[in-house]
Amino acid sequence: MSRKGTMRRSAMGEAVMTTRRQADGAIVVDVRGSLDAATVDALRESLQGTLTRERPLTMIVDLTFVVFMDSLGIGALVTGYNSAREIGTRFILRNPSEFVHRQLRVTGLDEMFGLPPSSSPTTSYTS
Numbered sequence: 446m447s448r449k450g451t452m453r454r455s456a457m458g459e460a461v462m463t464t465r466r467q468a469d470g471a472i473v474v475d476v477r478g479s480l481d482a483a484t485v486d487a488l489r490e491s492l493q494g495t496l497t498r499e500r501p502l503t504m505i506v507d508l509t510f511v512v513f514m515d516s517l518g519i520g521a522l523v524t525g526y527n528s529a530r531e532i533g534t535r536f537i538l539r540n541p542s543e544f545v546h547r548q549l550r551v552t553g554l555d556e557m558f559g560l561p562p563s564s565s566p567t568t569s570y571t572s
Contacts, residue, residue, distance in 0.1 A: 460484040460511075462491060471503035473539075477510040480518025488518075492525035496534060504529055509540040514548050523554065 460478030467473055472495055480488060496504065506525065511518075522538070529536035538558050541549070549555045550562075 460488070462488060464491060464495060466499075466501075467505075469503075470501060471505055472499055472501040473505045473507060475507045475510075479513040480511055480521065481513060481515045482517055485517040485521040489521040489524055492521070493528055496525070496528050496532060500532060501534055503535040503537060505537045505539050507539040508542060508545045511542055511545050514545050516552075519548060519552060519554065522558070526558065 460476060460480060462477075463475040465473050465475075474488075474491065474495070476488065478484065492504070492506070495501075504525070506522065526536045538560070541560070546555070546560060549558060549560060
């Protein structure tokens with residue numbers, strides 16, 4: 446990935462993930478589809494690998510088009526969050542779908558990720 450915004454796409458089972466660098470240097474990981482047993486390993490590896498290689502000040506995970514997420518998907522986000530915190534990277538969830546927000550709220554992780562009581566379109570949440 447270069448600083449000029451080169452995009453990397455990878456298919457993950459029933460999910461598609463795109464990674465790019467914004468002009469301000471933040472890494473954005475756009476995830477579309479389902480985060481479950483068939484897809485989370487690739488997401489986890491991408492988050493961890495990107496954090497290790499790029500060491501960005503900010504990593505944004507855009508969840509707008511995630512239609513399903515089970516406990517394994519939640520675990521991948523928690524792993525990314527913890528890895529980011531260990532190296533001083535700000536970890537942001539951008540536009541979690543209502544389904545994703547509900548899953549995080551039910552598990553009690555909404556506060557850890559800085560989510561408000563209910564999701565709002567076009568809102569980013571910082572951890």
